Amino acid sequence: MRIETCYFCSRPAYPSKGITFVRNDARVFRFCRSKCHKNFKMKRNPRKLKWTKAFRKAAGKEMTVDSTLQLAARRNVPVRYDRDLVAKTLKAMERISEIRTRRERVFYKKRMAGKRARELAIARKLVAENEHLLPRLRGSEKRRLEEIAAERGVAAEELDAETVEGVLKAGGKRNAKAFGGEVRRKRLLADGGEEEIVERVGGVVGDGDEDDDDMDDMDMD
Incomplete structure (x- = not known):
């Protein structure tokens, strides 16, 4: 089973998954999902999108020069089937995966230092x-x-x-200070009484029925 690599984001494209696009010149492009296919048709550059491996490698966020990466290169060389060779290859793949994971962890720690x-x-x-x-x-x-x-x-x-x-x-609520002090004035009510109002910079401080009194005064006028 051959696992292809996405042309746009470099993620693995497994068999029977993703999208295969064949251009008029018979060149085949393999995509892992429709998101990569749409961005390819919009002619976007993978190096300018932060979610692609091309951008991460260009920005120094992933290893680019390492001996374990060379073993993943595709080699279209036919080899005669040998059971021992297959067993050794599988064992080497597991060992290489462990080494690469450890090196990526060290690379990440060095990159995030400071x-x-x-x-x-x-x-x-x-x-x-x-x-x-x-x-x-x-x-x-x-x-x-x-x-x-x-x-x-x-x-x-x-x-x-x-x-x-x-x-x-824990220190308690702070008392908000009104800049400019306060202004006190008296207002005549409809029934002949007086009411004292204290005005601050943040608004008028008084009873809650002041709005109703204002409406009554407007009706009388």
Whole structure:
């Protein structure tokens, strides 16, 4: 049983699966699914699509030079059937698969080394640029965060968002301050009484029946 390779994404195309496209010049293209076939007909470049192996190899996300990859190359050389040769081949395929898996794991670890430090650097840069948008911490909250960081053996800036949010919730709700203060004024009601209204920047602070009173005044007018 021969397992073909998808022309577009390089995934395995098993027998009786996928799509086979034969061009007018008798060239055969094998696709593992309709997604690859449609992208091929739209004349898209596999190296520019992130879900193809061609893109991953060009971006350095997969091994490109390795001795185990050479054994997967197709060799159209007829060989006389030999039972011992078949047994050795199957045993070698299993061993090569193990070696390739181990090398891919090592390659991934080397490629991802330092990712955490890079992410922290980007996050710190973002916080430094938008520091004016962050809420100000109280002195007690700062001390609590420093204590937690000392217990974990890390810097206070490296604590995760969940820990900081928990400390802020434990400190209680913050009273929102209205910039510009407040304005008090009196309003005459329809029955001849007076009502005092306190206005803030965020809106009008008073009883819940103010909207009804406004509607009554409009009706009287």
